[in-house]
């Protein structure tokens with residue numbers, strides 16, 4: 086039996102004001118194509134939407150997808166992540182569940198496993214909605230839950246009580262766990278908040294833990310077979326090196342094994358660090374002309390029309406950084422010192438424009454001095 090593990094779809098997300106609707110539709114279709122290869126179920130381990138109130142385009146995309154996939158008999162198991170609003174996501178879940186789309190948004194109803202079966206092979210899937218400590222405390226007032234780990238631990242221990250013996254088990258969760266895991270910009274804001282990292286030991290006792298939350302595909306715990314599938318797309322330039330995709334699980338003879346499946350993005354996110362003239366002319370940048378581009382210019386000189394010129398080469402330019410120029414600007418001291426000497430001021434001006442060649446500089450300074458002398462002479466004549 087095959088099960089597809091995905092997470093962090095973030096439908097409705099935009100970056101630097103750029104809507105990702107087309108990119109997300111492309112990725113969702115790739116998931117649908119993979120599912121057509123004979124999967125029993127799809128897991129979405131949280132952050133289905135990017136926002137509590139998603140744009141209608143995102144809702145339409147998910148709605149159409151669920152309709153097509155469930156009509157082919159594939160089960161879909163969804164938990165809310167920290168970006169989702171669990172109450173909204175839970176809408177009509179009772180009716181939708183009968184069609185095989187299982188929204189697990191409430192802690193009270195997450196203890197019982199869903200048992201899936203195919204050709205005599207069975208698997209039990211537990212789904213833990215993103216754990217909000219305050220809500221868990223309110224729902225389970227008798228439990229002692231001083232911190233996030235104890236809240237997560239409480240819910241998981243209740244699941245283990247309901248576990249069917251002798252049937253392999255999968256837990257779906259949206260949590261931050263693992264000792265050597267790497268986080269990225271697009272999820273960072275969430276990790277420094279109230280929700281800390283929980284010990285991986287909490288996830289022991291399952292045959293596979295299908296995690297969401299961190300956007301880089303990675304293993305959180307080898308012993309506990311806890312894996313982050315990663316987001317379905319690159320959602321920040323800090324993720325430009327990530328190969329995004331999903332995890333294909335095979336349940337066979339009571340064992341769960343996993344394989345990575347790539348999602349080829351419609352447009353990649355590419356980060357380029359170089360001098361402006363190189364970026365504009367070097368053929369090595371030709372293949373990136375349609376990518377989402379973040380440029381960091383290494384130039385130290387003043388530059389004109391940067392956005393327009395870069396955009397002619399990269400139609401999807403999203404970000405330009407000029408770190409050295411910023412440094413220059415932050416040092417008004419050198420400018421003030423040069424104010425007394427026109428020659429030094431002009432020399433500083435040449436620095437800003439990146440005139441490094443000593444011969445050219447010398448010629449420019451001679452021309453400048455000459456022009457200045459002539460101008461001063463004509464001023465003197467005028468005032469006589």
Ligand SMILES: [Mn+2]
Pocket residue numbers: 093132166168272298299
């Ligand atoms: Mn996320």
